[in-house]
Amino acid sequence: MTLITNLHQELSRFRLRVLAAGAFVLFCFLLLLARLLWLQVAQHSALLERAESNRVTVVPIVPNRGLIKDRNGIVLASNYSAYTLEITPSKVVDLEKTIDELAGVIEIQPRDRKRFKRLIEESKNFESLPIRTKLSDAEVARFAAQRFRFPGVEIKARLFRNYPLGEIGSHLIGYIGRINQAEKKAQDDWPEEDIANYRGTEYIGKLGLEQAYERELHGVTGFEQVETSAGGKAVRRLAHRPPTPGNTLVLSIDIRLQALVEELFKDRRGALVAIDPRNGEVLAFVSKPTFDPNLFVDGIDADSWRELNENPDKPLLNRALRGTYPPGSTFKPLMAMAALNSGKRAANVVIMDNLNYTFGNKVFGSPETDRAGPKDMRLAIVSSSNVYFYSLANEMGVDLIHDQLEPFGLGRKTDIDVQGEVTGVLPSQDWKRRYFAKNPANQKWFAGETISLGIGQGYNNFTMLQMANAYSTIASGGQRFKPRLVREIEDVVQHKQRRMASDALPPLPLKPEHVEVIRNAMNGVTLEGTSRQVFLGAPYTSGGKTGTAQAVGLKAGEKYKDIKADERKRDHSLYVAFAPVEAPTIALALIVENAGWGSSGAAPIARRVFDYMLLGQYPSEEDIALTQQAKTYAPVGTPRRAVDVPLPGSSGAPAAASAPASTASEASSAASGASR
Template sequence: MKRKVELKNHQREIHFFRLRLFFGLGFASLLMLILLARLFYLQVLQHGHFDTLAESNRIYVVPIVPNRGVITDRNGVVLARNYAGYTLELTPENIPDLNATIEEIGKLVEIKPKDLRRFKKLMAERRSLQTLPLRTRLTDDEVARFAAQRYRFPGVELKARLFREYPYYEMTSHLLGYIGRVNQQELDELDKQGLATNYMGSEYIGKTGIEQYYEKVLHGTTGFEEVEVDAGGRAVRMVARTAPESGKNLTLTLDANLQEVAVQAFGDFRGALVAIDPASGEVLAYVSKPGYDPNLFIDGIDSESWDALNNSPDVPLNNRALRGQYPMGSTIKPFMALTGLHFGARSPDFSISDPGYYMLPGSRHQYRDWKVGGHGRVDMFRSIVVSCDTYYYGLATELGIDRMVDFLGQFGFGKRTGIDLEGEVPGLLPSSAWKMQRHQQVWYPGDTVSAGIGQGYQLATPLQMAHVTATLANGGIAYRPHLTREVQGGAPGTSQPVFDLKIPPQDIALVKRAMQAVTQPGGTAAGSFYGASYPVAGKTGTAQVIAIKQGEKYDEKKVSEYNRDHAWFIAFAPADQPRIALAVLAENGGHGSSTAAPIARKVFDYYLLGKRPQPLRKAAVKEAAEGD
């Protein structure tokens, strides 16, 4: 049987071929249309966007850090300045073996142990991709040696920078403060304030003192350069430039020579001194001793130096003038006298017979006067001259704590002065309500007795004491203490009174005469001002550090140095036309008459007469025969 042979259907094959060809050409055409549409979208519709991106890849924006403003004293003496130098900086992410690289760098440039300690400290605090200084202030020889070997050290840069310098070191440390490297917390705060852009490229910011308070003025405005770069990232040409604006210079009210004299006058003593022009509130001298070298903090202080400062028993980092709170002792007595006159609790002629102690009615407890046996007959004038405790024990009891707080608070006790420095504390002017809230205890009559001579809970800062003394010298008219006299480009600052207590002139005159008699024969500070060619009005004070039990007598020789009494002296001169008012606190200095008053004498002698003194030494200080 023969198989049936089927012939090919050419017509059908041609039909399917053409059908496949049609769909193939259609699919290819669709792809071409999609490609053309995409090209049209990218090259026509999105031309502007991608042109901008291409331009930004070609143009690199470089911030230009402005020069920081210079700080000078009232006479043009430079207190904080800038100078150019080289620093060796590392970007750890770009260095394969950090330790080996540092070791090799050490063969070309001296790397001290403190440099390594600081570098490691900065490493722990750094932000990603931030360059860190390994060595700063390189010598010309070191710059030349490293530059010749630069190719061997990827991730290591030699940068020219402006460095901040404080030429007076400890002398102005607590006043000027210092700048330091910007940390993340500060960056976040700048971002909240909308200032982050102005700190692009900036590595430093004011940390304390004037540098911190006037940071926005001193920093200036950051500039920018638009630089064209090639494919390798190398700069080809500068396209545009916005110049930075340097920070404004500050002229302070401070007299640098007077500041130096005041620091030297303290000799070996710790303490604080603030001197003010009573007629304007300008701060003429501002001392907190001991100080520290602010230059150590600029690039990050090394751990060894930090430990030495932080663990020192003298606490050099403590700004005693601004934040030190001490019992004010007998320096409160002139103000207590004015309080008594204000409320009519005392008249100028009222006198007491001082037996050497005071007893509350119905009590057997004796509040002793500093002079055994008492001062005899004492009126208000003499109570200030001889610093009679017994007089003020009785006055405080009659006034009561709340009336005392009412008047003394108007003077400025227990309040911040408003000086242009961050971190000021208000001191403490306690009341019965304060004690109940703070200690959940009632206010006892004995608390009032102690408050009458500036002991107990009462606390004041040296700055605050200088402020109230200047207000008294100015007849009850107060000016806000301030440190800045002029900002570059602006008009010199003018001072306006912040309040006028409107104290009767006869009351002020009585207290001023008594304070002047303090520095004359028979007064507690007579020895310190013997032979002075100008009249001085002052008041000595001694502030207890540790309590003395009833019946015991304080013996300085049996007490450790840091538990000895503090020595106070407040004063203004010339007494008839005050040009300077001050407060001196000699920490653990004993008696105000023998320690604090001599320091004030040296400051007055220089400011009023131009005499430079010899410093006061602990071994040369003799306890006064009497007086506090």
């Protein structure tokens, strides 16, 4: 009985185990079925999209960057395709060893290594970085034959920016450069459509118009959908949207005039701005010395950067936009206009000029060339009387001077269409309190400080852009514009031009008879005053004013002749002018640093600018050489027709292997094919 009982118990336990095992198998099957239903039904769309994304790659196609042309259609910035040798650091085991081995196949100079190391510091480890650019056809072929030796290294075809005129107009055109980490971080705050449009873009405008008009020049990024194999190799193209090239900027600048002025400056430091007073268009925007923007396109090497950055002449400083200077006697016509407009002094009021003006215990003097005698406003401007304007400044006071001249654009930004402009200084009592906020002992304005303001010294500091803008307002009788460098924007796809008209500001309520007084006096400067020798024989009328401004202050008892030996301590040479007097079409302001008298350093350059603009004449080579040395006044030799003179420094695209495609992405595909 016991045996039968045990047998039944064993069978019951066995059935229980079988049921448990069956239930477990059924449970597992149900789990598997549920998982399959979840994947095949509930997650079908999402998984299908992921599968497609693994199979399909979307490659952005960077558009051709827009061209930059001058007002006559001369190309100032263009593009060309060339091959680059690039390394992705994250895919290379021993970077230094790889570069050394690459140097045995393709020439890699020390500056290439330095630039590459700097790019690594500025970029992420997984990015492809160029170690050599502008490869020749022979170099491309040599690397393609040994491609298997260098994992993580490839040849790509990229678009390069080219500035065919080199240093000419470099400060206004600017340059492009590789996007750094700070700029990439800033892009995170962009609208989503802008972020999408810059996918694949590695270079952006860094300075000048390249920076200010980045969105116009960049264009619209295209894309290419490519089906890939499991190994990541492209199999076929599924979809394609071509990129839209960037728009073309047409400048108001006459690049031949720009080149002429830069040539006349030669190695001297300074700036010139010429404006059309009828519309605010900038005709020339010169800062000297200049630099070659092509140096920055590939990433400037350390030696070139050090040479530019440590140069005492500061070639990277845009003096037309950021250089501030005391205006010297070029300020006197503005003072006269302020007196007339405020009613503080009439034009016929005569002041006895005895060459010295005493205020308190201090005597303010006059230049050695000045002559004593009674002077009204016109004669005071023509003869550049210091005493007349010392007394006028004292009568007006600093705040009235400020309030009258600030509407002319002095001491504030003109809002020109390029970034980096500084405000300069048109002093007032309130300005001094703010400027010396951390030093209350210096906040008080002393009456004696006002005296030197009348002759453009003291705290007065302006850019040549501000001075040209102010005299453009006088030349036009009070009409004001925001200065503009870009004249129009061309849509290269739709072939339409969008006019970038200068914004007209509310005109100043200048009385015509007051404007006529200033115009007549400034015309007198060119006929009987300090610039008469310069404009001798000119077949047009012009108004001008020379200026000589201190570069450094003199110590007690020190004479100007004591510091003259140091070239950088000599006075600055300035000139402001407009022409023709009857209906001005050009107004300008220029400075030649440490060049002495305005009549010998600056005014001769202005004469050649007017001859170019009004007569279509280009100076003779002899005249250019003498003007560069400040050894001429009126032009010498036989002038040439401006249209017959070739642009100095013009050249074609750099010599390099040209990629066969019209866009960077398509060219890169060709290069990849060659390397495989």
